[in-house]
Amino acid sequence: MSEPIIDALAEVLRSRRNASPEESYTASLFAGGVNGIAQKIGEEATEVVLAAKDAAPSGRDAALVHEVADLWFHCMVLLVYCDQDPRWVLRELERRLGVSGHEEKAHRSGKPPIMRGDEQPEE
Numbered sequence: 001m002s003e004p005i006i007d008a009l010a011e012v013l014r015s016r017r018n019a020s021p022e023e024s025y026t027a028s029l030f031a032g033g034v035n036g037i038a039q040k041i042g043e044e045a046t047e048v049v050l051a052a053k054d055a056a057p058s059g060r061d062a063a064l065v066h067e068v069a070d071l072w073f074h075c076m077v078l079l080v081y082c083d084q085d086p087r088w089v090l091r092e093l094e095r096r097l098g099v100s101g102h103e104e105k106a107h108r109s110g111k112p113p114i115m116r117g118d119e120q121p122e123e
Helices: 003-015 023-031 033-052 060-082 086-096 101-106
Strands: none
Touching: 003 060, 003 086, 023 033, 023 060, 033 060, 060 086
């Protein structure tokens, strides 16, 4: 995954914010608000789990890849709806790269900090 595709998709999503829900699937998601988008993410997450259970043990499994792409798309819709920059998620993942998951969780103090603009959380 690269930032250019994330940026391009985020721009398309932003452009759909004021579109007609009858003419744009993404606009219909935005019209449902955070609850509607979150419900759709839950549905997509379930589809990922089901596809994973049926996934081929090796090699590319097209169904699983398709369902994860759907889940990621809907998560991006939520980020854009909440005025969050999807690149912040990439930067957070980059920050965590090479850090033990147990260690990363142990250093959390409740909720992560609220970031303004393009800033990143303090280490």
